[in-house]
Amino acid sequence: RRWRANPMLFTDPLQVLFYRLKSSDIILCHDMGTITHPQLYADGVQEAYAKVFKEVREARPHMLFVSRSAQGEFHRLYGNEYASSSVVYPPIRQGALSGELEPVAGISGKFLLTVGAVGSRKNQAMCSRAFQRSGLADQGVSYVICGGPEPGYDDVVTAARSVGNVLFTGYVTDSQLRWLYAHATGFVLPSLLEGFGFPAAEAIAAGVVPLITKGGALHEITGDGAVLVDPTDIDSIVYGMRELVELGDDERKGRLTALQRHIRQFTSAAAVAGWRSSVQRSLGGTDTKSASSVTWR
Numbered sequence: 001r002r003w004r005a006n007p008m009l010f011t012d013p014l015q016v017l018f019y020r021l022k023s024s025d026i027i028l029c030h031d032m033g034t035i036t037h038p039q040l041y042a043d044g045v046q047e048a049y050a051k052v053f054k055e056v057r058e059a060r061p062h063m064l065f066v067s068r069s070a071q072g073e074f075h076r077l078y079g080n081e082y083a084s085s086s087v088v089y090p091p092i093r094q095g096a097l098s099g100e101l102e103p104v105a106g107i108s109g110k111f112l113l114t115v116g117a118v119g120s121r122k123n124q125a126m127c128s129r130a131f132q133r134s135g136l137a138d139q140g141v142s143y144v145i146c147g148g149p150e151p152g153y154d155d156v157v158t159a160a161r162s163v164g165n166v167l168f169t170g171y172v173t174d175s176q177l178r179w180l181y182a183h184a185t186g187f188v189l190p191s192l193l194e195g196f197g198f199p200a201a202e203a204i205a206a207g208v209v210p211l212i213t214k215g216g217a218l219h220e221i222t223g224d225g226a227v228l229v230d231p232t233d234i235d236s237i238v239y240g241m242r243e244l245v246e247l248g249d250d251e252r253k254g255r256l257t258a259l260q261r262h263i264r265q266f267t268s269a270a271a272v273a274g275w276r277s278s279v280q281r282s283l284g285g286t287d288t289k290s291a292s293s294v295t296w297r
Contacts, residue, residue, distance in 0.1 A: 021059040031195035069217040088274030102175035111142040113184035115199040120152025125159035130237035137165040181206035186244030190231035223262035
């Protein structure tokens with residue numbers, strides 16, 4: 001193990017395995033899924049993170065989280081006595097939402113959109129089956145899945161093959177993503193696990209009402225203006241998909257007003273202020289000019 005006298009920032013708990021952890025260090029924790037949802041990860045991942053979190057509980061460093069949901073789950077599992085514990089929301093990529101639009105080949109008409117890694121965690125296999133049961137394909141609606149593979153990808157592809165009007169785009173450029181958001185009838189992400197949920201926040205910023213998991217990080221990010229469903233209940237997702245497509249203009253406008261008001265907190269200025277405060281605590285409350293002494297990893 002390496003040793004550094006100065007406080008260090010670890011942008012993922014697993015990086016702790018290479019250093020001797022100190023109470024003055026800062027650990028950024030995105031979610032607790034590696035412990036609570038090991039079936040969504042590769043073999044051995046849970047064991048590695050369990051070892052890390054044991055050391056974290058012993059050293060009690062400064063803990064930083066991307067959502068209150070992740071923060072609460074961590075403290076439920078590993079107690080509350082740490083040098084500090086804070087939530088700093090990542091900022092929405094406003095720059096990625098402005099610019100030219102590039103159409104995505106093969107997509108036209110009404111469609112529901114999911115953006116994110118494709119696999120078990122994002123629940124696209126269940127969404128594909130729900131889309132089939134919804135009957136929306138018979139109304140000319142498509143379900144578009146945008147993103148690259150992660151564990152469970154093959155199961156998603158298998159489920160989607162038996163369903164009409166389910167389309168995969170793979171990775172897209174920012175200009176293509178802007179086009180997808182601009183033309184989507186609704187956004188769908190009843191995920192089984194999220195730390196923050198960038199795509200849902202970006203969809204709202206782009207003017208798209210999302211369907212998301214009730215409770216947890218996604219609900220925290222969107223507020224109550226989203227269509228809220230149980231991600232383990234196919235009938236709940238079916239009803240939510242139909243609701244997205246059938247929203248009247250006034251209700252859609254009202255939901256978007258509430259949703260966009262809620263995501264105003266996810267700004268670069270707020271993120272910078274949160275990071276500055278965390279670094280100051282790590283340095284013992286010294287002036288921010290001293291932040292240059294932190295070793296970043």
